[in-house]
Amino acid sequence: MAGGTVTIGTRGSQLALWQANWVKNAISGHHPEITVELAIIKTRGDKILDVPLAKVGGKGLFVKEIEEALLDGRIDLAVHSMKDMPADIPHGLCIGAIPEREEPRDVLITRSGRPLDQLKKGSRVGTSSLRRSAQLLHARPDLTIVPLRGNLDTRLKKLASESLDAIVLAAAGIRRLGLADRITQTLDESIMLPAVGQGALCIETREKDPRIASVVAALDDLPTRRVVMGERAFLNRLEGGCQVPIAGHGHIDEKGYTLTGLVCDVDGSHQIKQALTGPEAGSEKVGLELAEALLAEGAGEILERLNADAKQ
Numbered sequence: 596m597a598g599g600t601v602t603i604g605t606r607g608s609q610l611a612l613w614q615a616n617w618v619k620n621a622i623s624g625h626h627p628e629i630t631v632e633l634a635i636i637k638t639r640g641d642k643i644l645d646v647p648l649a650k651v652g653g654k655g656l657f658v659k660e661i662e663e664a665l666l667d668g669r670i671d672l673a674v675h676s677m678k679d680m681p682a683d684i685p686h687g688l689c690i691g692a693i694p695e696r697e698e699p700r701d702v703l704i705t706r707s708g709r710p711l712d713q714l715k716k717g718s719r720v721g722t723s724s725l726r727r728s729a730q731l732l733h734a735r736p737d738l739t740i741v742p743l744r745g746n747l748d749t750r751l752k753k754l755a756s757e758s759l760d761a762i763v764l765a766a767a768g769i770r771r772l773g774l775a776d777r778i779t780q781t782l783d784e785s786i787m788l789p790a791v792g793q794g795a796l797c798i799e800t801r802e803k804d805p806r807i808a809s810v811v812a813a814l815d816d817l818p819t820r821r822v823v824m825g826e827r828a829f830l831n832r833l834e835g836g837c838q839v840p841i842a843g844h845g846h847i848d849e850k851g852y853t854l855t856g857l858v859c860d861v862d863g864s865h866q867i868k869q870a871l872t873g874p875e876a877g878s879e880k881v882g883l884e885l886a887e888a889l890l891a892e893g894a895g896e897i898l899e900r901l902n903a904d905a906k907q
């Protein structure tokens with residue numbers, strides 16, 4: 596590999612910069628002759644901070660401006676949280692690499708130090724994620740859900756300043772920023788099924804850029820790619836356009852690829868959840884079939900109801 600410069604596009608949040616620097620160091624480790632630079636790009640999701648994301652609507656709130664820079668050639672690759680990636684990638688771009696995944700589960704951080712099942716009746720739990728609030732309410736209908744946005748630091752501060760009893764965050768972000776000591780409880784996926792792609796990174800590249808394709812190839816982790824692409828195939832089949840409480844989490848073991856998927860009413864009253872196993876090389880087919888199975892169980896009606904409410 597000849598030298599030259601590779602420019603990584605990233606958001607400017609602490610977590611985004613951590614992730615972009617991780618990719619930068621990984622590339623430098625494999626290709627010491629390359630100069631790697633970061634270019635910080637502000638996205639719409641960074642500018643609209645006071646509105647719940649479900650209300651802002653629109654897909655790719657945290658990725659669109661970065662994808663434009665990639666298409667324009669202002670950057671050579673982009674690093675995103677896989678969870679923030681819409682199901683469809685713009686024409687001309689592709690997922691160049693998916694590095695090994697961090698812990699995919701969600702964590703609970705409580706002020707009292709009590710775990711979820713010991714929180715006092717009516718406790719105030721901060722989250723703006725419909726997926727998290729729906730599953731919290733399914734387990735504990737007595738809880739009060741309080742909207743909570745902003746980057747990780749802001750959310751941790753709001754635990755005290757907004758007199759919340761608990762907040763729910765992705766383990767991956769907390770761990771990457773060295774804040775794992777704040778975690779009260781890692782939520783088992785039987786209670787809180789993670790978001791599709793949670794904990795994984797997405798290295799997005801131009802489709803016709805063999806130089807960059809070979810630079811990022813060494814960062815790709817095949818088991819993670821299979822697991823995550825299965826989850827995304829599931830989401831892709833279900834997504835009706837707006838933010839909905841959909842969760843999906845896959846893993847590979849000696850039986851092959853098992854994907855668990857869930858669609859839930861926002862108030863947690865009605866939850867459809869199933870798991871499906873297939874060959875690990877066919878994870879996307881498993882994802883598609885699991886989506887069909889949930890639709891056959893009535894997931895389509897839940898999603899339609901949510902879309903109708905969102906339009907009002």
Ligand SMILES: NCc1[nH]cc(CCC(=O)O)c1CC(=O)O
Binds near residue numbers: 676763767794795796
């Ligand atoms: N929606 C913001 C976002 N995008 C990715 C992560 C966490 C890290 C990850 O899933 O890789 C977070 C923060 C959170 O949900 O707590």
